[in-house]
Amino acid sequence: MHKHYDRHPTGAFSMVNDASMNESEQLKVLRDRIDSIDDQIGKLISERAQCAQDVAEVKKSANPEEAAKSFYRPEREAQVLRKAMERNQGPLSNEEMARLFREIMSACLALEQPIKVAFLGPEGTFTQQAALKHFGHSAIAMPFSAIDEVFREVEAGAVNYGVVPVENSTEGVVNHTLDNFMTSNLKICGEVELRIHQNLLISDVTHVKNISRIYSHSQSLAQCRKWLDAHYPNAERIAVSSNAEAAKRLKGEWNAAAIAGSMAAELYGLKVLAEKIEDEPDNSTRFLIIGTESVPASGDDKTSLVVAMRNEPGALHNLLEPFHRHNIDLTRVESRPARTGAWTYVFFIDFSGHAQDAEVSKVLNEVSSRAADLKLLGSYPKAVL
Numbered sequence: 302m303h304k305h306y307d308r309h310p311t312g313a314f315s316m317v318n319d320a321s322m323n324e325s326e327q328l329k330v331l332r333d334r335i336d337s338i339d340d341q342i343g344k345l346i347s348e349r350a351q352c353a354q355d356v357a358e359v360k361k362s363a364n365p366e367e368a369a370k371s372f373y374r375p376e377r378e379a380q381v382l383r384k385a386m387e388r389n390q391g392p393l394s395n396e397e398m399a400r401l402f403r404e405i406m407s408a409c410l411a412l413e414q415p416i417k418v419a420f421l422g423p424e425g426t427f428t429q430q431a432a433l434k435h436f437g438h439s440a441i442a443m444p445f446s447a448i449d450e451v452f453r454e455v456e457a458g459a460v461n462y463g464v465v466p467v468e469n470s471t472e473g474v475v476n477h478t479l480d481n482f483m484t485s486n487l488k489i490c491g492e493v494e495l496r497i498h499q500n501l502l503i504s505d506v507t508h509v510k511n512i513s514r515i516y517s518h519s520q521s522l523a524q525c526r527k528w529l530d531a532h533y534p535n536a537e538r539i540a541v542s543s544n545a546e547a548a549k550r551l552k553g554e555w556n557a558a559a560i561a562g563s564m565a566a567e568l569y570g571l572k573v574l575a576e577k578i579e580d581e582p583d584n585s586t587r588f589l590i591i592g593t594e595s596v597p598a599s600g601d602d603k604t605s606l607v608v609a610m611r612n613e614p615g616a617l618h619n620l621l622e623p624f625h626r627h628n629i630d631l632t633r634v635e636s637r638p639a640r641t642g643a644w645t646y647v648f649f650i651d652f653s654g655h656a657q658d659a660e661v662s663k664v665l666n667e668v669s670s671r672a673a674d675l676k677l678l679g680s681y682p683k684a685v686l
């Protein structure tokens with residue numbers, strides 16, 4: 302411990318590591334030091350915010366039409382966060398350091414222009430948590446009650462971006478999101494990964510010993526199936542439209558509980574009766590950011606495609622072979638029933654790389670010539686946080 306502080310660049314601990322000082326004297330020295338550091342941090346943040354305002358002016362005069370749509374630059378944000386992590390020497394973890402920079406950038410962007418983000422609501426869902434994780438708390442996040450509505454709001458230009466869930470490590474893909482991509486022209490502009498911790502929530506009128514119904518979204522009930530079997534084998538499990546909706550329902554119900562995230566608990570004033578009740582300890586969900594613009598390369602990107610193959614022998618092999626030959630790392634292959642007779646198989650494919658990379662562009666041409674149809678859903682920075 303002593304050594305650790307000695308190495309610290311503030312040198313504050315060695316300043317007060319003096320037997321002649323009592324506790325309050327030592328604290329005073331350290332807190333004066335913190336005040337002076339905060340003073341410098343405050344000045345630097347203001348200076349940074351001024352730079353962001355100047356960036357906005359440059360964007361406006363270079364391309365007023367583009368600038369009016371959005372000042373947000375996903376590739377640049379990913380680079381800033383990655384640099385914050387690379388530079389970090391501790392004692393804060395890389396994630397903590399990046400989270401702080403995430404919020405500074407969010408506030409800087411809001412100075413340029415507040416960004417509007419639609420998410421699959423209601424308030425308190427994991428999708429809202431994902432939206433805030435990705436855009437920071439200065440974004441204006443607006444709840445919509447269905448995935449289709451989130452797509453429509455972005456298409457109509459009523460919001461700048463949308464956030465929708467796409468796959469869960471325990472429960473698999475969110476088909477509704479994939480289906481929307483088949484008909485939409487929106488682009489994937491980013492991804493967010495969220496560790497999902499489920500809690501059993503009760504209200505202040507719940508009789509803990511008499512819980513006979515448990516509300517949640519069907520995916521969350523499935524994620525906690527073993528826990529529920531062990532702890533509440535006789536309670537009725539009731540699937541509702543979202544975890545937040547489950548939390549909302551508890552009001553006034555003395556014999557019910559809900560499974561939801563901690564955000565829903567806070568929002569609806571509920572008590573956590575049991576935490577981390579998910580069966581898989583690394584239960585996580587991946588969300589996509591959808592928008593109208595393509596994103597330039599950030600240096601560490603992913604690309605998503607939807608490809609229709611003809612119904613013939615070796616179709617899947619023919620589709621995947623060029624990726625293997627060009628040494629491109631596939632991160633996900635998902636098949637969905639096609640909506641039209643012509644599209645027998647539809648595959649959603651994610652891989653490492655950006656559509657503008659030379660090697661990726663070769664693969665895209667080859668796959669396109671073999672496929673009945675190919676749609677590029679977007680290239681975007683890999684999740685940083």
Ligand SMILES: O=C(O)C(=O)C[C@]1(C(=O)O)C=C[C@@H](O)C=C1
Nearest residue numbers: 353356373374377378406409410
């Ligand atoms: O570099 C930019 O284009 C900026 O607008 C500045 C900044 C930042 O605060 O660093 C803010 C918003 C953008 O999304 C990216 C970065």
